[in-house]
Amino acid sequence: MDLKDQDWQHEQQRVDSVTGKVAARKGTLEAEVGLVRGDVVELRKDFWDEVRVNFSSSDDLGETSTSLRQQSQVLSEREHAHLQASETLKKLKLLVKSPYFGRIDFTEEGQEGKETIYLGIASFLDDDQETFLVYDWRAPVSSLYYDGAPGAAAYQTPSGEISGMMELKRQFVIRDGKIKVMFDTGVTIGDELLQQVLSHSSDNQMKSIVATIQKEQNAVIRNDKSRMLVVQGAAGSGKTSAALQRVAYLLYKYRGTLKADQVLLFSPNPMFNSYVSTVLPELGEENMLQTTFQAYLEHRIGREFDLEDVFSQMESILKAEEGPWLTVKRASIAYKSSTLFLETIRRFKDHLEQSGMKFKPIRFKGRLIVSEQVMLEKFYGYDSSVRLANRIELMRDWLLKELAQFAKNERKAPWVDEQIEVLDPDEYQKAYTRIRRKQSAKKKETFDDFDRERSLLAKMVVNEWLKPVRKWIKRMRFVDVKTMYEELLTDKQLFLSVSGGHGLPDEWEEMGIESIQMMKEGKLAYEDVTPYLYLQDLLKGFQINSVIRHVFIDEVQDYSPFQLEYVKRIFPRARMTALGDLNQGIYAHTDVLGGSLESLKQLYGADETEVISLTRSYRSTLEIVDFTSSMMPGGESIMPFNRYGEKPLVCLANSREKLHSSIVKDIRRLNEQGYEHTAIICKTAEECEYVYQALKDELPLKRIAKTTPSFVTGTLVIPSYLAKGVEFDAVVIYDASQEAYSRESERKLFYTACTRAMHQLHIYSLGAPCRFIEDVSEDKYTLQS
Numbered sequence: 001m002d003l004k005d006q007d008w009q010h011e012q013q014r015v016d017s018v019t020g021k022v023a024a025r026k027g028t029l030e031a032e033v034g035l036v037r038g039d040v041v042e043l044r045k046d047f048w049d050e051v052r053v054n055f056s057s058s059d060d061l062g063e064t065s066t067s068l069r070q071q072s073q074v075l076s077e078r079e080h081a082h083l084q085a086s087e088t089l090k091k092l093k094l095l096v097k098s099p100y101f102g103r104i105d106f107t108e109e110g111q112e113g114k115e116t117i118y119l120g121i122a123s124f125l126d127d128d129q130e131t132f133l134v135y136d137w138r139a140p141v142s143s144l145y146y147d148g149a150p151g152a153a154a155y156q157t158p159s160g161e162i163s164g165m166m167e168l169k170r171q172f173v174i175r176d177g178k179i180k181v182m183f184d185t186g187v188t189i190g191d192e193l194l195q196q197v198l199s200h201s202s203d204n205q206m207k208s209i210v211a212t213i214q215k216e217q218n219a220v221i222r223n224d225k226s227r228m229l230v231v232q233g234a235a236g237s238g239k240t241s242a243a244l245q246r247v248a249y250l251l252y253k254y255r256g257t258l259k260a261d262q263v264l265l266f267s268p269n270p271m272f273n274s275y276v277s278t279v280l281p282e283l284g285e286e287n288m289l290q291t292t293f294q295a296y297l298e299h300r301i302g303r304e305f306d307l308e309d310v311f312s313q314m315e316s317i318l319k320a321e322e323g324p325w326l327t328v329k330r331a332s333i334a335y336k337s338s339t340l341f342l343e344t345i346r347r348f349k350d351h352l353e354q355s356g357m358k359f360k361p362i363r364f365k366g367r368l369i370v371s372e373q374v375m376l377e378k379f380y381g382y383d384s385s386v387r388l389a390n391r392i393e394l395m396r397d398w399l400l401k402e403l404a405q406f407a408k409n410e411r412k413a414p415w416v417d418e419q420i421e422v423l424d425p426d427e428y429q430k431a432y433t434r435i436r437r438k439q440s441a442k443k444k445e446t447f448d449d450f451d452r453e454r455s456l457l458a459k460m461v462v463n464e465w466l467k468p469v470r471k472w473i474k475r476m477r478f479v480d481v482k483t484m485y486e487e488l489l490t491d492k493q494l495f496l497s498v499s500g501g502h503g504l505p506d507e508w509e510e511m512g513i514e515s516i517q518m519m520k521e522g523k524l525a526y527e528d529v530t531p532y533l534y535l536q537d538l539l540k541g542f543q544i545n546s547v548i549r550h551v552f553i554d555e556v557q558d559y560s561p562f563q564l565e566y567v568k569r570i571f572p573r574a575r576m577t578a579l580g581d582l583n584q585g586i587y588a589h590t591d592v593l594g595g596s597l598e599s600l601k602q603l604y605g606a607d608e609t610e611v612i613s614l615t616r617s618y619r620s621t622l623e624i625v626d627f628t629s630s631m632m633p634g635g636e637s638i639m640p641f642n643r644y645g646e647k648p649l650v651c652l653a654n655s656r657e658k659l660h661s662s663i664v665k666d667i668r669r670l671n672e673q674g675y676e677h678t679a680i681i682c683k684t685a686e687e688c689e690y691v692y693q694a695l696k697d698e699l700p701l702k703r704i705a706k707t708t709p710s711f712v713t714g715t716l717v718i719p720s721y722l723a724k725g726v727e728f729d730a731v732v733i734y735d736a737s738q739e740a741y742s743r744e745s746e747r748k749l750f751y752t753a754c755t756r757a758m759h760q761l762h763i764y765s766l767g768a769p770c771r772f773i774e775d776v777s778e779d780k781y782t783l784q785s
C-alpha cells in the first residue's frame with residue numbers, strides 16, 4: 001500500500017469514527033427531542049389544570065397571577081429547550097452524511113506540536129466536550145483554510161492575530177460517510193474540486209459553496225468592519241453566493257444577538273426568493289427575511305394606486321418606438337431617480353412648513369365637518385418651530401376630538417332614529433350585550449328605561465357610522481399628498497424655487513403631464529412611486545424599522561440613488577451589503593448611477609464604506625466568458641475560471657419557420673446531452689408569449705412571468721430582464737438580430753441574458769446579428785447559417 005492509500009485509509013477511519021460519534025449523539029438527541037416535545041404537548045394541554053385560578057379576593061388574584069406566571073415560565077423553558085435541541089439535531093443530520101470538507105495542519109508560533117483542524121458546516125465536540133472533532137467553517141481558525149497557503153500563515157481572533165505555520169491543506173468530498181475525493185492543495189481552494197462542482201448541471205436551487213469559497217469571496221463573507229459593504233462583481237463571480245454565506249457567517253458570529261429575522265434580503269424578483277431559499281437551511285441556519293423592493297412599495301401605497309412595476313416599465317420602454325414619448329419617459333426616469341429630485345422634494349417639504357399644504361376636508365354623509373380652510377388655519381397656527389410631521393400628528397389628534405364632538409351632537413339627528421328602528425334583531429342583541437358589558441364596568445349605565453336605551457343605541461349607531469371617518473383621520477388621509485405631488489410636477493415656478501433649477505430636464509413640462517395623466521387613472525408610474533412615498537413619509541412620518549440589523553441588496557445596480565437613500569432612511573440601525581454589477585444595469589434609471597459606484601459610496605460616506613471587487617467568473621465556461629466579456633467595454637478585466645466547453649454558437653436564420661425549427665431541434669439535442677435546465681431567453685414578455693404559443697406543441701415549455709413565484713426546472717421561456725441572478729445549463733437567445741436589439745442602451749440587457757449560461761450558449765438571429773455580437777471577434781464563436 002503506498003503512502004497515498006495509507007493516508008486515504010487513515011482519513012476514512014477518522015471519518016468512520018467521527019460519523020459514528022455523530023450518529024450516536026444524534027440518536028440520543030432524537031430520543032431527548034421526542035421527550036421534550038412530549039413535555040411541551042402535555043404542558044400546553046394541561047396548562048389551565050396546573051394554574052390555580054381564583055379571583056375572589058385580591059390575595060387570590062395575586063396567587064393566581066403568580067401561578068400563571070410560573071406555569072408560563074415552565075412552558076417557555078421547555079419550548080426553548082425543544083427549539084435548541086431541534087436545531088442541534090438538524091446540524092447533526094447534516095454532519096452524519098458529510099462531517100467535514102477540509103483539513104488544515106497548523107502549528108501556532110511558540111507552541112509545541114501541530115494541531116489538526118477539520119472544517120465542516122457546524123462544530124462537533126468529542127465526548128469530553130473539549131476536543132473539537134470538527135470546527136465550524138465560520139470559526140476564526142477556519143479562515144486559514146480559505147485565505148492561507150501552506151507555509152507561514154495567520155488568522156484573526158477577537159483577541160488579536162495568531163500566526164504560525166500551516167503544514168497541510170487538504171480537501172475532501174464525503175458523501176454518506178464515504179470519502180469520494182481527497183487531495184492536498186495550495187493557495188486556491190481546489191481548482192479540481194471547483195471544476196467538479198461547476199461542471200455539474202444546474203437545477204432550480206442555488207447551492208451553498210462553503211467547501212470551495214475563494215479567498216476574495218471570503219473577504220466579502222467575513223467583512224464586518226464597515227457600515228456599508230459594496231461588492232462589485234462580474235456576472236457569475238459569486239456575489240449572491242457570497243452574500244448568502246455571509247448571512248450564515250453573521251448569524252454564527254453574532255449568535256447571541258443576531259437572529260435570522262433581523263436580516264433582510266432585497267431580491268430582484270419573487271422567483272429569485274425561492275431560488276436562493278435553500279442555501280441557509282443547507283447550512284443548518286434559518287432563512288433570513290426576503291422581499292422585493294416592489295413588494296415593499298405595494299405594501300406601502302398599493303392600496304391607493306395601481307403601481308407600475310419596474311418590469312412593466314421595462315417592457316413598455318423596450319417595445320416603444322423612438323419618438324417623443326420615449327424621450328420624455330427616459331428624461332422623467334433619469335431625473336426622478338436622482339438624488340437631485342430627492343433634494344427637491346426635501347426642499348419642497350421645507351417650503352410646505354411655511355405655506356402650500358393641501359388638506360382634504362372632513363365630510364360625513366356629504367356634510368362638511370371640518371373644511372380645508374379651517375384645517376389650514378389650524379395647521380399654520382401651530383408654532384412654526386414644531387416639525388412638520390409632528391404638526392400633522394397634532395392635527396390628527398385635534399381632528400379626532402372635533403369628530404368626537406360632532407358625533408355627540410349627531411346622536412340627536414333624525415337619521416339616527418331611523419337607523420335604530422331598522423336595527424335587525426341580531427344587531428340589537430349585539431348592542432344589548434355590548435352595553436351590558438359596559439354596564440358592569442360603569443355601574444350607572446342601565447338598559448332599563450327607554451330614554452337611556454335610546455341614548456345608548458344612538459351613541460353606538462353614530463360611532464359605528466363614523467368608524468371609517470375615524471380610521472381615515474387616524475391614517476392621516478386628510479393630508480392631500482397627491483395634490484401636492486401633482487402641484488410640484490406642474491407648477492414650474494414652485495418647482496424652480498425648490499429645485500434651484502438644477503438638472504431640470506428640457507422635457508419637464510411633458511413629464512408632468514404624463515405623470516398626472518397616470519395619476520388621474522389611479523396609476524403611479526414606477527419612477528414616481530418612490531418619490532411619492534418619500535414625500536408622503538416626509539409629511540406623515542417614516543415607517544422606520546429598527547429591528548433589522550443587516551440589509552442585503554442584491555442586483556444593487558437596478559436601484560436608483562433615490563431608492564437607495566430611501567432604503568437607508570427606513571432601516572436606520574442596519575448595516576448594508578450591496579451586491580451588483582454595473583455591466584448588468586439593465587433598467588432605464590440605472591444609468592443615473594453614472595457607470596460608477598460613486599452614489600453607492602456616497603450613501604454612507606467614504607469612511608464607512610468598503611468596496612470589494614470580484615473579477616473571476618465561475619458560472620460559465622471559459623469560452624462563454626470570453627465571448628460575453630468581449631461585448632462590454634472593460635470586459636477584459638473579467639477573469640474566466642478554467643473550465644472548458646464549446647464556443648458559443650451564433651445561428652442565422654432567414655425565416656421565422658427556420659428559426660423555430662432550428663430552436664426546437666437544438667433544445668431536444670441539448671436535453672439529450674443531459675442539459676435539462678435550459679432557457680429560451682426572449683427580449684420581452686410579449687416575445688415570450690409569442691414564442692410559447694409557437695413552440696408549445698413541439699417542446700414541453702414553461703412560461704415565466706414576473707409573478708411566477710418559484711423557479712421551475714425544464715425548458716423555460718423567460719424575458720431577458722427576469723433572468724437576472726439565475727442560471728441555466730444552456731441558454732438559447734431567441735432572436736439577437738440587429739432589428740431586435742437595435743439600441744445601444746440594450747447592450748447590458750443582452751449581456752445579462754447571455755451570461756446566464758453555464759455550459760452552452762446558443763444565439764439565434766433572424767437576419768443579421770446585432771452590433772453587440774459584431775463587436776466580438778469571430779474566433780470567439782461558431783457561426784452557423
Ligand SMILES: Nc1ncnc2c1ncn2[C@@H]1O[C@H](COP(=O)(O)OP(=O)(O)OP(=O)(O)O)[C@@H](O)[C@H]1O
Nearest residue numbers: 209212213214235236237238239240241618619725
Ligand atoms: N466559490 C465557489 N465555489 C463553487 N461555486 C461557486 C463559487 N463561487 C460561485 N460559484 C458558482 O457560480 C455561479 C454564479 O454564482 P452567483 O450566482 O452567486 O454569481 P453572481 O455574481 O451573483 O452572478 P450574477 O451577477 O451574474 O447573477 C453559481 O452557480 C455558484 O454556485
